[in-house]
Amino acid sequence: MRERGAQALSLRELAREVGVSHGAPRRHFPDRQALLDALAEQGFVRLGAELRASVDGVGEDFRERLEKTAAAYVHFATHDAALLELMFAGKHQDQSGELNEAAERAFSVILDLIGQGQSEGVLEPGEPERVGLVLFATIQGIAALVTGGIVDTDQVDALVADAIGRFLRGSRTPA
Amino acid sequence: MRERGAQALSLRELAREVGVSHGAPRRHFPDRQALLDALAEQGFVRLGAELRASVDGVGEDFRERLEKTAAAYVHFATHDAALLELMFAGKHQDQSGELNEAAERAFSVILDLIGQGQSEGVLEPGEPERVGLVLFATIQGIAALVTGGIVDTDQVDALVADAIGRFLRGSRTPA
DNA sequence: ACCTGAACACCGTTCAAGT
């Protein structure tokens, strides 16, 4: 997956590596897409855990938390680009909603951060979802530029800091 | 492509539709990836043309130009999501650099816009590439949220306006 | 409950052969 992308993931090859027949996976995943959905869900679980670990692993300072969390997101996005693409593919068949639940749990880390910024008065009040979307879009966009090869890996931190600086200046509560 | 994605694009099916044998495409594209590269290049050409048309089709007002161009980008990204994914896949074999040339020509529309904002004094001075990257990332991120189904189509315009408002407030030259 | 193995209808790629 990490080496060759989701598209190159073959059920038959997987079965071969595990040492079972090519029909065996059918018992666990009715479809190839069902396996991809399960991988996407696990991706959201892991992303949420990494973001949460990033928030908890740093001090109380809002801006530092914001930058570290954004960096953690970009790290995940570039280190597991194919997985992230799967997670946002929007071609899921999952009807149980477990995938969406995992996604919302991951996104809630960002929402909580926004809440902190608002309660500290450095972010304008309003729906956290609204301001969170813009922040999320920016981070996601930076990740896309990196995986697309437009931005070098060693420029990431500076770009993240730049973007967050602009975001904070553009979103602070008017004096 | 638009209906079923790049992954479902089959050389044999294409040949069948055109009415030639399955070996014929080999004369024009040595590889499946070569065809995808050519499609990506054409995508950049078309994207550049649409962005330029958007800039030219509106008045001189900087903010209006910025919003319209961003909207045009998001429109392209959502209307041809699979093509955009291909354009930024970063798995290209193209050595001639024509793909990169087309990409830079498209991106130059945004750089020119940044230049206008700087010369009008509403954007802080500095390398246009630097501030342009943050803007580009934000727009690209919004497009990703829309194609990923996180943001509804009818919320796009408001989100774009919101993001650009924050960007401008966060990037204006200090008084 | 889970696995096997043959079968079917698809792929991309290669290559000798045609015009």
Added chain:
DNA sequence: ACCTGAACACCGTTCAAGT
């Protein structure tokens, strides 16, 4: 210069059969 058609090694999916 371009196309054909057989061949090869892969797929995902289905299904009867086994334990």
